Amino acid sequence: MENKSFDVIIIGGSYAGLSAGMALGRSLRNVLIIDNGKPCNRQTPHSHNFVTHDGKSPKEISELAKKEVEKYSTVQFYEGTVLKIVQNNNSFEVETSTDGKLYSKKIILASGIKDVMPDIPGFEECWGVSVLHCPYCHGYEVKNEVTGVLSHGDMGYEFSKLVFNLTKNLTLFTNGSSHLSSEQLEKLKQNKITLNEEEIEKIVHDHGQIQKIIFKNGNSVSLKALYAKIPFTQNIKVTETPGCELTEQGFIKVDFMQKTSVPGVFACGDNVTMMRSVANAVAQGNFTGAMVNKELCEEEF
Numbered sequence: 001m002e003n004k005s006f007d008v009i010i011i012g013g014s015y016a017g018l019s020a021g022m023a024l025g026r027s028l029r030n031v032l033i034i035d036n037g038k039p040c041n042r043q044t045p046h047s048h049n050f051v052t053h054d055g056k057s058p059k060e061i062s063e064l065a066k067k068e069v070e071k072y073s074t075v076q077f078y079e080g081t082v083l084k085i086v087q088n089n090n091s092f093e094v095e096t097s098t099d100g101k102l103y104s105k106k107i108i109l110a111s112g113i114k115d116v117m118p119d120i121p122g123f124e125e126c127w128g129v130s131v132l133h134c135p136y137c138h139g140y141e142v143k144n145e146v147t148g149v150l151s152h153g154d155m156g157y158e159f160s161k162l163v164f165n166l167t168k169n170l171t172l173f174t175n176g177s178s179h180l181s182s183e184q185l186e187k188l189k190q191n192k193i194t195l196n197e198e199e200i201e202k203i204v205h206d207h208g209q210i211q212k213i214i215f216k217n218g219n220s221v222s223l224k225a226l227y228a229k230i231p232f233t234q235n236i237k238v239t240e241t242p243g244c245e246l247t248e249q250g251f252i253k254v255d256f257m258q259k260t261s262v263p264g265v266f267a268c269g270d271n272v273t274m275m276r277s278v279a280n281a282v283a284q285g286n287f288t289g290a291m292v293n294k295e296l297c298e299e300e301f
Contacts, residue, residue: 003076006032008292009094009104011082011236014039015278016269016285017110018065023289025072029296032102033069034078034094040112040270043208044128049136050279061278078102082111085242085265092242092264106292107242109252109260109267110285113232118175122203122210123228129208131226137277138225139166145224148172148213150200153179155229160193163227168192171221173213175200196221234271249274258288266292 008024010017013035024031041058048054053061084095094102117124132138147167149160152174160172171194178197198215212222238244245253245261252267260267268284270276
């Protein structure tokens with residue numbers, strides 16, 4: 001790479017990062033987008049709830065987006081991994097896995113998150129295919145089917161409300177004690193939502209399409225779809241590099257302009273919100289690119 005210094009380095013080249021890159025490219029900013037080519041939805045066959053792209057594969061959408069961003073000559077791409085970000089006065093030094101150190105005035109963290117899979121055989125293979133994270137992204141395609149929710153406590157109860165809107169043939173699987181209150185249990189009973197507290201042994205599937213859940217006691221339940229809330233981690237160590245504050249839920253804390261707690265560092269996409277969707281990431285990226293350009297304009301005027 002000939003150029004080592006940029007106005008903005010965007011870490012993450014999926015939907016939020018590409019959208020921010022387009023906004024900045026159209027503002028004549030010298031931009032580098034760094035991506036390792038491993039989006040969290042890489043095995044999801046179809047993306048929904050994004051007008052003009054409903055039903056396309058995530059890969060198809062991102063490839064089209066990249067082609068459009070590549071038209072802007074001031075935007076460059078680099079395939080690799082960021083190892084460290086160091087703030088030096090009013091600029092940043094970004095250390096990469098293969099191309100040494102790069103420099104920029106501003107940083108956008110569009111690096112996404114990494115889902116932490118439970119220790120249930122078959123779960124990971126079904127994740128994003130028939131084990132789903134979002135009823136808005138995937139619920140219509142499995143409406144009125146035999147469906148489950150894998151969660152417990154308040155999260156399991158609230159998630160069940162959303163899924164119940166799409167199917168009345170619903171079971172809440174808590175994989176052990178439900179941790180539900182007597183009022184919550186009564187509400188589930190009133191709505192004829194089955195509660196299953198048996199511990200799960202494995203998920204039987206056919207190329208990611210869930211067939212049934214096998215429990216440790218030998219029982220089994222057939223399903224068409226299973227929604228799940230699972231933990232996550234940030235893809236880069238933002239609390240150490242570059243020292244961004246996180247929310248209680250583990251997201252990067254940003255203000256209304258997508259600014260993090262570190263001056264000059266912005267963030268957008270799945271790493272800042274529980275609303276994980278392609279449409280939301282694109283919207284956030286577009287807005288963040290505009291805010292970064294505005295800050296640069298203010299500093300240069």
